[in-house]
Amino acid sequence: MKVASVIVDVPAKQTDKTFDYLIPNRWENAILPGMRVVVPFGPRKIQGFVTEVKAESSFAKLKEIIEPMDLVPVLTNELLSLGNWLTEHTLCFRISAFQAMLPAALKAKYEKWVKLAGNHRPEELPAELQSVFQKNPEIVWNEAVERGLVTALQREAAKGTVEVAYRVKDRLNAKRLKHVYPILSKEQLANELESIPARAAKQRDVLNYFIENPESIEQRELLAKTATTSGTVKVLIEKGLLGEIDKEVYRDPFEERVFAQTRPLALTDDQANAIDPILSSIKEDKHNVFLLYGVTGSGKTEIYLQSIQEVVGKGKEAIVLVPEISLTPQMVNRFKGRFGNEVAVLHSGLSAGEKYDEWRRIQRKEVKVAIGARSAVFAPFENLGIIIIDEEHETSYKQEENPRYHARDVAIQRGLLHNCPIVLGSATPSLETFARAQKGVYQLLTLPKRMNNQDLPKVDIIDMREELRDGNRSMFSKLLFEKLQERLEKKEQTVLFLNKRGHSSFVMCRDCGYVLNCPHCDISLTYHRYNQSMKCHYCGHEDRMPSICPECSSDHIRFFGTGTQKVEDELGKILPEARVIRMDVDTTSRKGAHERLLNDFSERKADILLGTQMIAKGLDFPNITLVGVLSADTMLHLPDFRSSEKTFQLLTQVSGRAGRHKLKGEVVIQTYTPEHYSVELSGEQDFDQFYQREMLVRKMHKYPPFYFLSLITVSHEELMKVISVTEKITNYVRSRLSEEAIVLGPVASTIPRINDRYRYQCLIKYKREPDLAPALKTVLDRYQQESAASGLQISVDVNPYILM
DNA sequence: AGCACGCCGACT
């Protein structure tokens, strides 16, 4: 028998290796690398991925594979080796890497259950179990636990009257619909018609239908067309006149939507210059990384579309990554409009089943283009011709759980393998990327002008401290208020942007300054108005909103921070005639709400669109002529070396929403720190100067792109334990690195406690440290072993985005 | 991650 090497579905240090299994002869040719299989593992049955099929194993007593879970490998050879690459570069378990590359629907579910053993009868069991097994032949373990039957069951299991079994279940199956078709020919059916009893008019109707339409038809449709019920059809099937078959169908999230076909647009000179190197890279099958650096509205999307056209023309495939938040219908429409049914869309708004179906359309080569968020970078294409990453600077391309990968790195790795170009597009590239483009590692392509030659909007920066000095205590500056009024009169639209991150509405006592904190995490609770509660965003702890301060009993306890609801209320007071659409987590949580609100706005059912981050991108409506940023600097004060970069990007992004078409746009940015370069330069939309300034800061503080970072975070319930372990780790890492490397720590994390666990970290800054990866691996080996036993958790993030 | 095995204290 042949042998398969299998990575089992147990994410732990000790099982992070292949296990060998015999391939039963009946599956000798049916089990291939990349397939999921069910294997026995100790007393259990679990899922695993076959990584290799070989002639023999060095392991003496092998068990057999129980069964394959796929007909076709779910991981191509390329993805298998990409998984290994991911494992090495993010220091995760191989199983985690494989699972990250597949839709969640393919992750196995496990069930433990108990059944009567052999020929034992329920009567042999004690009374409490008898009743259970008389009703059902089996009981699910969890149910047994709930009903307190575990001890009794264990006793019986020891006697051998019942046995414990395990099941591996697929999360879901392909959707099937019942189809009906005629078995006989037209003439034969016509003959049969005569033998149908006179009273069975409906049966005759159905046969007549098939005489005219001999193809198979979905049963539901047939019933509607012939006005019958399934009973009639069933009789005809039993008589052997009709056949039935289940046909697999895709859940189409875009069913009932028609996409207007679009044709390639004529390119401007700038666009033509920019696309040229991309096209030749495609033609010559050459791997190149391009940074397509173009201001908002400069026509990057058309370059994407025409590059893909070239790729598809060559019979190859394309992946387009967009940030989740801008995976809007507008964006999807543009791709569907150009490539029609050749496009698969993968985003979080789809149900698990829909996502799985879209993924399968890629797997079966039914589409040429995949567009989606971060994980779409793993789309199982085998002839990749290009990967495009739009809004390259977006932090959502970095996954914040294992495997902690960055989609950009994965894309480049795949590009190397497929000899195809990678295009990174942005109006405000990340410093890392721009620096690489400057050094010539990436090839820089520039789109300096907006397509319509429309000037970038005029930006006013308002110092809110001055407003306060002048006695304006509202959240709208005088200028913004005036401009708002002006738009209302001219019937033009406004977007109001509230930068909320890092500024959640916490509750503070105005008398003693007491802030309501989570009892399990060292972080303030966030006020939720809909149920008057205080919630912790890290552990989910919930408290009632207090009416008096728990500290000093003052009733001057209020929530701070300007939520969108509060802004909406104030708008209602100062501009009661304005129609406002509010977009935030509360108003967009329901499926399709996001799209509906945007539709309403585009149909001019509202004058003002008020929202958070989620409206910063992709909005492209001709009638928007004013953008207001209510508080530009709320994220500037976060303890994050990228805060300036993020502020600049966000403000630039938001400003770009105004005046994209014929009407001229204006932007008002309100801030308490107008002198900060990221605010000031975003007003001038001057990325180049921002880049120069920020690079100086990064160089001075030894941050990326001058240094690489790696972050080790240790957590445990006991403070002393955390500190001592982090200390040991820090010393060990320091001992293995060169003088040049900077090893900081142990320091308390920015959030020193989450869920009653203390968190300490060690931050490593380095340029070239070949010994770092092995050192980190050793740390993980050493402490992940210990983790299960002592409750110690340790995580390593290579190139972290969040230092918390 | 489960799960079995095994070694110690506190009960019918």
Added chain:
DNA sequence: GTCGGCGTGCTC
């Protein structure tokens, strides 16, 4: 004497 607590080590 047995039940059950959780430390230790294995899973092809």
